[in-house]
Amino acid sequence: MENLTPKEIVSYLDQYVIGQNNAKKTIAVALRNRYRRMQLPAEIQQDVMPKNILMIGSTGIGKTEIARRLSKMMELPFIKIEASKYTEVGFVGRDVESMIRDLASISLKLVRESQNSKNGDKIEAYIENKIIEKLLPPLPQGVSEQKTDEYEASFLRMQKKFENGDLDHLVIKIEMPTNSVDMSNSGLPPQMIDVQESISKVLGGLNKKGKEKEVTVKEAKTILAQEASQELFDEDKLKELALKRVEEGGIIFIDEIDKIAVPSGSQGRQDPSKEGVQRDLLPIVEGSTVQTKLGLVNTDHILFISAGAFHLSKPSDLIPELQGRFPLRVELDSLTEDVLYRILTEPKNSLITQYKALMEVEGVDLEFTEDALRTIAYYSFLANEKTEDIGARRLHTVMEKILEEISFEADEHSGEIIKVDEVLVKDKLDKVVEDEDTTRYIL
Ligand SMILES: Nc1ncnc2c1ncn2[C@@H]1O[C@H](COP(=O)(O)OP(=O)(O)OP(=O)(O)O)[C@@H](O)[C@H]1O
Ligand SMILES: [Mg+2]
DSSP states (O other): OTTOOHHHHHHHHHTTOOSOHHHHHHHHHHHHHHHHHHTSOHHHHTTOOOOOEEEEOOTTSSHHHHHHHHHHHOOSOEEEEEGGGBOOTTSSSBOTTHHHHHHHHHHHHHHHHHHHHHTHHHHHHHHHHHHHHHHSOOOOTTOOHHHHHHHHHHHHHHHHHHHHTTTTTOEEEEEOOOOOOOOTTSOOOHHHHHHHHHHHHHHHHHTOSOOEEEEEHHHHHHHHHHHHHHHHSOHHHHHHHHHHHHHHHOEEEEEOGGGGSOOTTOOSSSOTHHHHHHHHHHHHHHOOEEEETTEEEEOTTOEEEEEEOOSSSOGGGSOHHHHHTOOEEEEOOOOOHHHHHHHHHSSTTOHHHHHHHHHHHTTOEEEEOHHHHHHHHHHHHHHHHHSOOOTTHHHHHHHHHHHHHHHHHGGGGTTOEEEEOHHHHHHHHHHHHHSHHHHHHHO
16 A cells, blocks of 8 residues: 555545546655655655645535545555644644644554454464353363363364354353543643553553453454454554654645635634644644654654635635645646536445435335436536535535435335436426525525
């Protein structure tokens, strides 16, 4: 995953996001540049900084969708956050540094998961032994050889049963893991989180044995998986790996960045905290160190991608220092009728596929004629033009309007084929779209 070429990244995104080629390309290149950087000699490597990206485009045209798909694809620590959720340091709320702490936690989770899947065999063996020992307590020291042989034979028999799942229904007593509460999201200052972690470690050390609980073997398998991974891997080593990953591969997607811009000429009743958040973002985007549960994370090489509709404000309404830290600008295109049609039909799990699947649950076979699909795209485009442009989200409202009744009565039509054709679509929408006012309310 880490060395996908730009073309491969774009073609992955193509499966889900229609058009927006510039944005896809820019992001793909930025990701590839990190891989290129890693191949350089150490002295240049330190000086190659990531080029952060600002995506600009009106609502509903795929900004967040691109990020969402990227995050699914990548095995890099990735987090998507909303700029509007943060407050200036000193105000009540989440400070911007918490995004780095969150990213660090995600990195740790990733590293742990990849360790677990690499060592699946070891973990399974650990779980199997643990459970069989519960059912078949080991013999005391110094018993006769005959006893030991017998024991081993029954152990093997048990193993066989375990592997066949014959033991799944049995009930055994196991210790529940002592979960330390994850406080990193609580909005406490980082120093406090450290203290909290140390305390829970000490407490954990004191009563290492968690509470015993009766569970079935089947449930025990999942519960013991966590214990196995803790017993088998060195926690400090994992943290070290996670720290490296987050510093060298971390990506932060800052959505709705336009919401913290202060439009020029609108002073007075603006929220003073917005500019504060921007100022707090500066050092993080530029590169600074943040205390996290992995230790100090240096943000120099974390890639920041920000996105915003910039309807009410412009990128130039951000404070200049912040503008300068997002040198790559991409504008996303607004959606044409043709693109709307493709969004409706092409992506994996497109809207049409979704509605068909939903109706299938009721035993109804929903079919759309080609004309109907074109007409849906046409009306969606029209509605976007006549009123506000809400991009592909318009397809959702239009589809709901068309399928309103079918959806309501679906259970009565089980086993039938329902065809949605041009006539039906026109019938539902013609009146609505004709009049601008009704369009405003209904679509
Ligand atoms: N280019 C596209 N290809 C495929 N689907 C799209 C595209 N653009 C939008 N969509 C669909 O529309 C929905 C809304 O898009 P998205 O969340 O990306 O909007 P956005 O650009 O982030 O808007 P906002 O500025 O309001 O956050 C998504 O769920 C997605 O299914
Ligand atoms: Mg969005």
